[in-house]
Amino acid sequence: MNALTVEGIRRSIRELPALPAVVLELIQSFGDSHISAEQLAAKISHDQAIAAKTLRLANSSFYGLPRQVTSIPEATTILGLRTLRSVATAAGVVGGFSSLQCPGFHFEAFWRHSIATAITARTLAQRSNLDEDTAFTMGLLHDIGRLVLVSSYESEYAQAIAYQLEHDCLMHVAERLQFGVDHADVGGVVAEHWHFAPEIVAAISDHHRPQGARTRCLGDLLHVADNIAHGLDLSRKEDDMVPLLGLDAWARMALSGSDYLDVFDVVEQQHESVCAALLA
Numbered sequence: 436m437n438a439l440t441v442e443g444i445r446r447s448i449r450e451l452p453a454l455p456a457v458v459l460e461l462i463q464s465f466g467d468s469h470i471s472a473e474q475l476a477a478k479i480s481h482d483q484a485i486a487a488k489t490l491r492l493a494n495s496s497f498y499g500l501p502r503q504v505t506s507i508p509e510a511t512t513i514l515g516l517r518t519l520r521s522v523a524t525a526a527g528v529v530g531g532f533s534s535l536q537c538p539g540f541h542f543e544a545f546w547r548h549s550i551a552t553a554i555t556a557r558t559l560a561q562r563s564n565l566d567e568d569t570a571f572t573m574g575l576l577h578d579i580g581r582l583v584l585v586s587s588y589e590s591e592y593a594q595a596i597a598y599q600l601e602h603d604c605l606m607h608v609a610e611r612l613q614f615g616v617d618h619a620d621v622g623g624v625v626a627e628h629w630h631f632a633p634e635i636v637a638a639i640s641d642h643h644r645p646q647g648a649r650t651r652c653l654g655d656l657l658h659v660a661d662n663i664a665h666g667l668d669l670s671r672k673e674d675d676m677v678p679l680l681g682l683d684a685w686a687r688m689a690l691s692g693s694d695y696l697d698v699f700d701v702v703e704q705q706h707e708s709v710c711a712a713l714l715a
Contacts, residue, residue, distance in 0.1 A: 438615035444624045447587035457482045458527030462629045472516045476508045479523045488526035492712035497705045521568040529713045537585045539596035544672035551664035558701045580621030619643050645684040655684040669706050
C-alpha cells in the first residue's frame with residue numbers, strides 16, 4: 436500500500452493537467468458574491484471552446500429555454516449568473532482532462548456517471564429547497580479525486596482497478612487498500628484547494644459515508660444522488676456497482692416514493708442531451 440498524505444495529495448493536485456484559466460476563475464468565483472454578470476460573460480467569451488460548449492448546453496433540452504441563445508451575454512441574461520457559472524464550469528472541467536489515460540479506467544463512463552449525478556443532484560435540490568446550481572456543480576465534481584489518482588498514480592490506480600475486478604468490491608474499497616485513502620478523501624482536498632465552501636468540501640469528502648445531521652444537507656443530497664445515478668446505470672459501464680446507501684441520509688431527504696419516481700424519469704430524459712453537449 437502506498438499511503439497518501441494530505442500534502443502528497445496537494446502535490447498531486449498541482450500536477451493535474453492545467454485547466455483553462457477561466458475555469459479556475461469560475462471555480463474560485465463560487466465564493467465571490469461581488470462578481471458581476473458582465474465580468475462573468477466576458478471571461479467565458481474569451482475561451483471559444485468553453486463558450487461553444489456552454490451555449491450548446493444552454494440550448495439543450497436540459498434547460499428548456501423558450502428560444503435559442505446565440506451569445507454568452509444573452510445566455511447570462513436568460514439563465515442568470517449562478518446557473519451560467521455552473522454550466523460554464525461543467526463545460527470547462529469536462530474538457531480539461533481529455534488527455535488522461537489509465538489501463539482499465541473508462542473516461543467516458545466516468546463522465547457519464549458524473550453528469551448523471553449532477554443532473555440527479557440538481558433535480559433532488561429542486562424538490563428539497565436546496566441550491567440547484569451548487570448541487571449540479573457538486574454532483575459533476577464529486578468524483579474529481581479519481582482523476583487526481585489516475586493522473587498522478589497511473590500504474591498504482593491500474594492495480595486498484597485490477598483488485599476491484601478480481602474481488603468484486605466497490606472501487607473506493609480497492610482505493611483504500613492501495614492508497615490508504617479513497618477518491619472521496621482526495622476530492623475533498625481538491626475542493627478545499629479550489630476554495631469551495633466548507634459544506635461542499637464536506638459533501639464531496641463524505642459522499643460514500645454521509646455524516647449524521649439533524650436536517651438534510653448537501654452531503655445527504657450528494658450521497659443519495661450518487662447512489663441513484665449508479666442505480667440508473669447511465670454510465671454504460673458493464674461492471675458498475677451501486678454503493679451502499681446510507682438509510683439515514685435517505686430518510687433525511689424526506690421525499691416520497693412518487694418524488695423519487697419523478698426524479699428517475701427526469702434524469703433519464705435529460706441525461707443524453709447533457710452528455711451530447713458536454714462530451715461531444
